[in-house]
Amino acid sequence: MSHPLRGAAAITGLGMTPMGRIYGKSTFELAADAVRLAITDAGLKKDEIDGLLINAGITGTTGGGLTLGLQNYLGLGNLRLLNHMNAAGSTAAQMVQYATMAIAAGMATHVVCVFADAPLRETTSSGAAYGGAARAPGRPKGMAGLYAAAGYFGANTGYALAARRHMAVYGTTQDQFGQIAVSQRAWAVNNPLAQLREPMTMEDYHASRWIIEPLHLLDCCLVSNGAVAVIVSPADRARSMPQPPVYIHGMGQGHPGDHARAGSDWETMTGARIAARTAFAMAGCGPEDIDICELYDCYTYTVLVTLEDYGFCKKGEGGPFVEDGKLGPGGSLPTNTGGGELSAYYMWGMTPLSEAVIQGRGAGGARQVTKNGLILCTGNGGNLSYHAALILSPHAN
Template sequence: MDTGAAIAGLGITDVGKVYGRSARSFAAEAVRLAADDAGLGLADLDGLLVSAGITGGIGIDLAQDLGLTDLRLLTQMNAFGATAGAMVAHAAMAVMSGTASAVACVFADAPLRPGTSAGAAYGGRGGSAGEWHGLQGYAAAAGMRSVNAMYAMAARRHMETYGTTSEQFGAVAVGQRAWAAGNPRAQMREPITLEDHQASRWVAEPLHLLDCCLVSNGGVAVIVTSAERAAGLARPPAHVWGWGQGHPGQRMTRGSAFGLRTGAVTSGASAFKMAGITAADVDVCEIYDCYTYTVVITLEDYGFCAKGEGGAFAASGALGPGGSLPTNTGGGQLSGFYMWGFTPLAEAVIQARGEGGERQADRHDVVLASGNGGILAHHATLILSPHVKGS
């Protein structure tokens, strides 16, 4: 009986302000760690999927760095923050079709340099020599100087339309920081209060500093194989029950749902249907959190609360430790580390295995991991479980 695919190995390098190493070095180490975690040798891998971050520091020549030979699947993928989910889905399809039998999926990036700010590392539009070019230059001169500003524009629309407040965004930040206290890998583990959130400087109003994700150096990899094979390997499998993608392609014109609805609507529905579940069956959520606002709108679009009520849902305490829907249990990208979609994916695997230590959610039969890329333009969803699909 075909019981689908599973994640059999997870590798996470040192992450955060880790200097003096290249993205290639992080990527190679992450793959080695993931294979070792699964109880596999590198020679057992016959597939490799590569995702580079903002610096573009890795590509398919990673296979050579690792000495991988006779691969049956090798490619680089990019749907920005939605890449991790898309990679695992691609790897699962490869395994289920017989294209490959053990596929490593890896992300690595190293944008941080000693003495430079996270914002500078992520390339805010500074306008060289104080000049601005073309229509993008005009928009930047007007105030749209970074990705932060574009998300701020989306967040403000949500606030204007549904009455969402900055304090409700703050509840997401406070809850995730509380989770991060239980994650030894988290970059930010000191507790914060709503007052701290409100007092943190504006990055791009309405987004405070504590609404924004970290920037990290490091690498993460997972090994995808068949559920049958995973059962005989070293670690408890995280079975891949379902996946989906959503790319709304919204036109910026009258009637656009920009800032109000994301690809999570389509992506979530596809993943839930494939997994044979509904939102009510999800025990743990690992939601892509480039910003607190992204968590709010994504939870709405998945149907964990009604449209427009994501802010109130967060403010109710539902997402933090002890809440009804444990969300971003490792601190997410706001407080844990920023490895694009591999941050939620890695924590989803840890939670599905029941290896979260003091941050482990009591119930973890169904774990959701999301990815979001561009300015809410790309979305991917994975449903993971410690149980074989259909069991």
């Protein structure tokens, strides 16, 4: 018997502002632009929106980020569902999940899920937008201070530690990480929304400076200002709305945490393993049925470990799996078809989600993948700590 929520809801609206080194707008202004575009895209009137789920990016922590006050900024007075959510990079997929459940429960009809962030300043580097503890005033307190005292700063450090562990345990190579970056850039070349569209070679990859070994600059995602909004609607409404619906067939989450002691394999075994079981069971499919992957790619390594954890290859074989370029244009597993967070834009979980909607609609232009029946879209956050998945399809059933 089919899962009762399989195909119950669909993404019916997508709004994207310019993204990247975009200055002069607050996160609220960016969010309002994205929401306006999404509502127009869905052919709705603002008063028909009865659900709002909000995700602030890094500015939710550093200041200036979206708050619940966005409801009044947008003048949404008919809400039956409202929340401000944060599970880091897994939030975007989670917002769509909670919207789907609320719609299936009759608690809402058209739910806007919005992300906005503006950490970049005209006068500072991308790296300055993240890295937190390095600029914290005063002395770090207690045991947490051991991290700063060891020079552990920002997500770059955590992912370098994870990637190194994978290399040591499974023999994964720098070239294999590099191939992921090269494959994704080849997609970005044909994405007008992408920040980096110059073709990239393996030589370019190796020539890019070290951030923290084993991560080169080109192993790391961009930092972007901008906003993305999607609208989730009931499937029976979606069929008569202007855009081709992108149906939600599967949903899952996995959050293994890290107890920081012997026995934890947080570096190489992520929450994707748990989310995969739930999402594939709901969608009634397996990795062999997936046509396109839109995987959270804060780092090249995240893509590699996520592919393993969804069972596209065995644990430890992600390196050999990606090194033939099968993730790139013309490959057997098109992955991060807009260039992803590495080459296109960094809107946290909205990066894979927005490209999944574009591909599901068949609106990818020069980068459109012909076979788009099932699209795996993932979100990841923390140090591989939080994970959420959607399996999306242009087909209702």
